Amino acid sequence: MQQLKLFNSYTGKKEIFKPIKKNSVGMYVCGPTVYNNVHLGNCRTFISFDLIFRYLKHLGYKVKYVRNITDVGHLENDSDFGEDRILKKAKIDKIEPMEVAQKYTIDFYETLSLFNVLPPSIEPTATGHIIEQIELIKKIIKKGFAYEVNGSVYFDVLKYDNKYKYGTLTNKKIDELFSNSRELSGQGDKKNLQDFALWKKAEKKHIMRWPSPWSDGFPGWHLECSAMSSKYLGNKFDIHGGGIDLKFPHHECEIAQCEAANDIKPVNYWLHANMLTLNNKKMSKSTGNNILPGEIINGKNNFFSKPINAEVIRFFILQAHYRSVLDISEKALLASEKGFKKLTDSLSLLENIKPSDKTIGFDIENWEKLCYDSMNDDFNSPILISNLFSAVKFINSINDGKSSVSINDLKVLSEKMKLFFFEILGLKITNKSDENINSKTDDLIKLILKYREKSRNERDFKTSDIIRDDLEKLGIIINDTESGTNYNSN
Amino acid sequence: MQQLKLFNSYTGKKEIFKPIKKNSVGMYVCGPTVYNNVHLGNCRTFISFDLIFRYLKHLGYKVKYVRNITDVGHLENDSDFGEDRILKKAKIDKIEPMEVAQKYTIDFYETLSLFNVLPPSIEPTATGHIIEQIELIKKIIKKGFAYEVNGSVYFDVLKYDNKYKYGTLTNKKIDELFSNSRELSGQGDKKNLQDFALWKKAEKKHIMRWPSPWSDGFPGWHLECSAMSSKYLGNKFDIHGGGIDLKFPHHECEIAQCEAANDIKPVNYWLHANMLTLNNKKMSKSTGNNILPGEIINGKNNFFSKPINAEVIRFFILQAHYRSVLDISEKALLASEKGFKKLTDSLSLLENIKPSDKTIGFDIENWEKLCYDSMNDDFNSPILISNLFSAVKFINSINDGKSSVSINDLKVLSEKMKLFFFEILGLKITNKSDENINSKTDDLIKLILKYREKSRNERDFKTSDIIRDDLEKLGIIINDTESGTNYNSN
Secondary structure (H helix, E strand, O other): OOOEEEEOOOOOOEEOOOOOOOEEEEEOOOEOOOOOOOOHHOOOOOOOHHHHHHHHOOOOOOEEEOOEEEOOEEEEEEEEEOEEHHHHHHHHHHOOHHHHHHHHHHHHHHHHHOOOOOOOOEEEEEEHHHHHHHHHHHHHHHHEEEEEEEOOEEHHHHHHHHOOOOOOOOOHHHHOOOOOHHOOOOOOOOOOOOOEEEEEEEEOOOOOOOOOOOOOEEHHHHHHHHHHHHHHHOEEEEEEEEEEEHHHHHHHHHHHHHHHOOOOOOOEEEEEOOOEEEOOOOOOOOEOOOHHHHHHOOOOOOOOOOOOHHHHEEEHOOOOOOOOOOEEEEHHHHHHHHHHHHHHHHHHHHHHOOOOOOOOOOOOHHHHHHHHHHHHHHOOHHHHHHHHHHHHHHHHHHHHHOOOEHHHHHHHHHHHHHHHHHHHOOOOOOOHHHHHHHHHHHHHHHHHHHHHHHHHOOOOHHHHHHHHHHHHOOOEEEEEEEEEEEEEOO | OOOEEEEEEOEEEEEEEEOOOOOEEEEOOOOOOOOOOOOOOHHHHHHHHHHHHHHHHOOOOOOEEEHHHHHHHEEEHHHHHHOOOHHHHHHHHHOHHHHHHHHEEEEEEHHHHHHOOOOOOOOEOOOHHHHHHHHHHHHHHHHHEEEEEEEEEOHHHHHHHHHOOOOOOOOOHHHHHHOHHHHHOOOOOOOOOOEEEEEEEEOOOOOEOOOOOOOOOOEOOOHHHHHHHHHHOOOEEEEEEEHHHHHHHHHHHHHHHHHHOOOOOEEEEEEEOOOOOEEEEEOOOOOOOOOHHHHHHHHOOOOOOOOOOOHHHHHHHHOOOOOOOOOHHHHHHHHHHHHHHHHHHHHHHHOOOOOOOOEEEOOOOHHHHHHHHHHOOOOHHHHHHHHHHHHHHHHHHOOOOOEOOOOOHHHHHHHHHHHHHHHOOOOOOOOHHHHHHHHHHHHHHHHHHHHHHHHHHOOOHHHHHHHOOOOOOOOEEEEEEEOOEEEOOO
């Protein structure tokens, strides 16, 4: 079997994974800023690192997986001068910042749990680590890489760059990185435009504030990840992950902060999950090209003609490699749904396969090797899945009497199919009994939809709305589209 | 309708509830120490305050409900000298303290969600509020009610008692409270045995530690609730709740800390949920007279002969008033299960009740008043439930053709039954077991019969016949009787 290789964004190369401590892995992944419903692109990132977490554990590593919750300090436009995202939302919703954080932390947990994402080992919050952040700032100031102005503290990027080089993760020079005007959108008290805030003095109206040696204020966004990763994983740890959009400035700043404080690079392997696009365009609230995970699952959206199960969405996401851009579209989702059904049908079939004297038509040992090789090759889940489909073909062929399988091979096949499907890919099958009742209740729901259709044709919208509400009370969500009315039942 | 009255543990009287700020309620409830699986007694407390939260919201209050997570500082035997509970568990499980906290916080969320307990508005952690705790200690020292010895800070109970009186919640004198030797089990650096720790200097091996003006250490258990309640609810707020076992020393110490710091009593109404016993004995791990919520639900336990649904357990708990001791036993649980089924059957029946010209055999207006009166009388859920059973009797009697209900009364009856069952008591009807799968089909058939009834009322017999035929094709035979339409399904 091949050794596990990771694509290290830092070196731009696939490298054999060597943990710092034998049999243990320390992994930090940047979590969400809890100021709105978690978006689908974020879900892709967390599903990707869930795959990685699951596989590392399967390989026998004791994995300490830390994923943070950002509940303060992440300002609008990722800048040093915007409004705090959570504070802004609190004003809009007329509740307290921590009520905003609570609401969207719960949304985050519930959504990830729909996608069968395992909880990390530790889930620290930014507000829960103000002291650690203050201590880290003190250390950086002492080393000479940060300075205070008017109660705020800034990181001196040019001074750091002189000694250590800023931009080593993106492999760019500082001039290239900051040529974009957005990054230069305000200097304020900073010595240089490239500097970034470690601590911000709070204005009077800013209710999220803590005392510090410099002012009553709040920490900068980049700082929290450095403070929390080093607290729980040490000054040097194995894997740091996150969405690709965080490479610059967030991850470059993390490296700078840690190196300035501790004189070592904090991370051995940087892993970045790529973007998710919707119908080949960037997802964005402002353009309306945007969909929430729950909206795909309940079918209430303007993009897809029917609801799609959370399992199928997870499967769809894992059918692409985490480093590729993935486009979500009706066509692609329906293809995944079909593929997912093929796979689960085959798992059922497998339960009833009768072994023969020998295996004909398939090399189980080689198949198992190929499955592991795909995962060992930078967690290549699409190749793993295509290997699972080879097995599906073989299983169908046994069922058709065209191939056969020995008792030992059947055991391996069954065990490994389940291992990869459930444990590694983290997929699940919705209850079989649920499927059975679907056919019973299907007919009744269709009758009701027929009556509703009649009301609609008669322009009796009051009745059709009542029927919609009646069904919703039973957990049956209906969705009117141009091609007819669909429903999703939970 | 009566005004809402609460039994205030502080005065020992039922009092009319007057919020500090019109239409708003600030409520703090002591949450779990996340060092093991949440136990059933805790669940009872959180279900009790969930009832209170739901009812206050129903009355139209904007409720800010804060419930903390204790993840540091709660020592063995609630003493100042035991081992930190989380740290002890971390050593046993060979993981980090924050991994222990994460594991049992997740268990806590999952268990409460089984019981349909709503999340609070804010859920602060003790480790997330170290700065606030340090600031509060500074304030208490400044006021002269705390002193530092060898890096630890203690609250001066006797000095506080001299000025304000300690023991006002339990209404006991300090000598009575501390006559028990357990409370006196170690004086250490304290000036007086009655003093308690606000800050403890961490020993070398103690890995949960933060810098402070006095030492690298950690906060005392009582302190966190004072720091977090005042941060999120202000120095004086409406309701403070918790389990009755927390009255002394925890809540007495909270009052002392807040009053010493701010010179006012922090809370207007103290509410305490009573104990849960198992087969008339105190639950205790050491004696084995102990059961986890999950063990009742999955039926894997030595106490009960069959699994019991989470909804039924919640119902069972709400069948006792929150201030009474409640004993859980096989007999009592099975009685609740039977009662719960009666209630849910009646809710289904209600969907198909045909109204008459007038109501005979029941005074709906008075019934509604009695329901509200029971809840307004210190959230008396058992009386509310007995009122719901009066309605069940009436509904059955209509179904048997012995009583009748007018269309307006039926509307009120149906709305209020659902309001109290789902929204206030927070009960639900699962659709997971086979029984409930049938009930989903049932619900759909009942919907169809409701639409058919409408056609019949409109004398649109063509439509009602089509519906009859549609159902017949699915093997559902309907039968119109004087008291409504029945059906047989095969």
